[in-house]
Amino acid sequence: MSMYFPSPRETDPSLSIYQMKLAHCWYRAQALLLVLSVAVVTVAHAASPIHDGKGLYAPCVVCHQPNAWGSPDGRIPNLAGQREGYLAYQITSFRSGTRTGTAMHVVSAHPKFGDPSDVTALAEYLSALDMNPKPVVGSGENLRLGQEIYAYICSSCHGFNGEGGQKGNVPRIAKQHYPYLRREIRDLARLHRKISNAGEDLVLSRLSAVGKDAVADYISRLSESEEALDLKLKDAGSKLYDASPQR
Numbered sequence: 591m592s593m594y595f596p597s598p599r600e601t602d603p604s605l606s607i608y609q610m611k612l613a614h615c616w617y618r619a620q621a622l623l624l625v626l627s628v629a630v631v632t633v634a635h636a637a638s639p640i641h642d643g644k645g646l647y648a649p650c651v652v653c654h655q656p657n658a659w660g661s662p663d664g665r666i667p668n669l670a671g672q673r674e675g676y677l678a679y680q681i682t683s684f685r686s687g688t689r690t691g692t693a694m695h696v697v698s699a700h701p702k703f704g705d706p707s708d709v710t711a712l713a714e715y716l717s718a719l720d721m722n723p724k725p726v727v728g729s730g731e732n733l734r735l736g737q738e739i740y741a742y743i744c745s746s747c748h749g750f751n752g753e754g755g756q757k758g759n760v761p762r763i764a765k766q767h768y769p770y771l772r773r774e775i776r777d778l779a780r781l782h783r784k785i786s787n788a789g790e791d792l793v794l795s796r797l798s799a800v801g802k803d804a805v806a807d808y809i810s811r812l813s814e815s816e817e818a819l820d821l822k823l824k825d826a827g828s829k830l831y832d833a834s835p836q837r
Contacts, residue, residue, distance in 0.1 A: 641707045643715025645667040664726030664767030668756055671721035673754045676715035705710050721765055728807030729767040730799060736808025743794065744809070752812040762807050764812035771806040 603749075606731070611639040650669075654660055658670040669677065683689040685698040702708045740752075747756055752764030763771065779802070797805070 608821035613760060614830075621751045641705075641711035643711040643713075646702060646708055646712040647715060649700065651694060660725075660770070662726075665773070666767075667770045668722045668766055670719035671762065672717055673756070673760070673762050674710075674713045674717040676754065676759055677716055677756055677837055678709050679685070679759045681709050701833065710735055717813055722767075723765075725765045725810050726767045726769060727810045728772075728803060730807065731806040733808050733811070735801065736804035736806070739797070739805040740808055741746040763809050765811060768806050768810040771809055772802065775802045775806055 631795060634760050650658070654669055658668065660666045660668040680689060681698055681703060688801055697703075703712075741750075744752075747760050747813040748763050752762065754760045756764035775797075779797065794802070
């Protein structure tokens with residue numbers, strides 16, 4: 591599209607040829623500046639990095655699956671639908687070495703994850719995915735016991751339905767895989783055993799193996815669409831916790 595500039599003589603017939611040439615140069619210079627300014631903005635926009643969460647997830651597919659539902663055996667966790675803040679925090683923690691995990695250290699060490707914007711983009715992508723509707727669950731025994739333990743120990747931070755916190759480092763744990771939860775409870779119990787007071791009977795470090803199984807199984811079955819499970823099994827109160835350390 592051509593741009594029309596009125597002749598200076600059209601606006602002022604008394605102008606000399608020299609003045610007319612100067613005026614034409616001025617008009618053309620203004621037009622060139624306009625074109626250059628548009629070009630600079632366009633180039634700058636094109637050069638802006640694109641933080642593609644789906645593309646950043648590509649290295650994770652091998653372990654967490656394309657839908658981010660975790661491994662079929664439930665040992666690798668579901669990431670889909672997880673809290674964005676928690677995901678970003680964990681990626682950063684793996685990268686810094688604060689949280690252990692050989693495979694995650696390798697992936698998070700990629701230069702891409704040194705950019706906070708990329709970490710945020712990946713966390714946003716994963717949190718927007720649909721959660722796994724059928725996670726791996728436990729045996730279904732002692733679910734009432736699991737519910738009682740969860741209500742007493744876990745619900746104040748993770749929420750009544752295991753939905754986690756909107757902000758901060760509190761993950762969604764509802765419908766997470768039972769094998770993964772069981773392993774994490776075991777690891778957390780070891781930490782609690784080091785820092786808990788001797789009089790704190792009902793903490794993860796003192797839970798029996800049955801208690802740990804029960805709460806992990808209960809959490810794996812939780813859903814935000816359910817206020818509570820329909821639990822009809824008898825309580826196993828005597829199995830709640832032991833004095834001796836358990837696995």
